[in-house]
Amino acid sequence: MLTKKEVKHEIKTIWQENHVVSWEDVTMDNQLSVTGLTRMLLQAAVSHSEHLGFGFSTTSKDLLSWVLFKFHLEIKRMPAWKEKIHLTTWPRKTKAITAIREFEVTDAQGNIICTASSEWSIIHLKTRRPQRLDSIKGLGEHVSGREAFTHPVERINPKVEFKDLFQLKVHYTDMDMNGHANAGKYFDWLSDAVYEIYQSNNIVFVQFSYHHECYLGDIICIQISDENQGLIRGFNLTQQHVSFLAKVEMRA
Secondary structure (H helix, E strand, C coil): CCCCCCCCCCCCCCEEEEEECCHHHECCCCCECHHHHHHHHHHHHHHHHHHHCCCHHHHHHHCEEEEEEEEEEEECCCCCCCCEEEEEEEEEEECCCCEEEEEEEEECCCCEEEEEEEEEEEEECCCCCEECHHHCCCHHHHCCCCCCCCCCCCCCCCCCCCEEEEEEECCHHHECCCCCECCCHHHHHHHHHHHHHHCCCCEEEEEEEECCCCCCCCEEEEEECCCCCCEEEEEECCCCEEEEEEEEEECC
């Protein structure tokens, strides 16, 4: 009989989780919030990377950490409070300095209710500079060519005019172990902006790009564009640069 040490660790190239939509993750319309959905997806990505041996527990030993670069969501419908959902995620592709991870969410009947694609970089925690992915041994061994997210993504012109919507301050509870605002927190800011603009959060598509890190105490101005409908950005007044750029499409 094999001892625990002798039992071979089963590597899961495809990661799966079951969730029940909780009270704190639903909106006042009894739907899973965009932030709640994003939190589930990002936590699944963290769990899978830890399982594969490429997570923060490993990379931090070399003062390296994954950071989110792009995140795109297509939402067919949002589940309600207490609804059971199934989440699947896998690494799809690696490039020189970024890695792509896909997501798929289904309901209890097996219907796809959300797909997503994310692009990640590795940064050095002291210099904050991106590192080549070939520095992480074996990273490309578990990728799959399967593509879940197929929504067309447009090239956004960031040089349009924006007007101020509201300002916020990055607080202690917004921070993560990388020393910057948590990637999921940006979706709180985006959701507040969307609701202020449309009086709804019935989003069908989000195209999101992270441009610069937000640090503790930074003042962020959330802005919208009249030239490009659904275009929202966060401008860091403290550091005087764009923190994120997002494009949303609402359900008709």
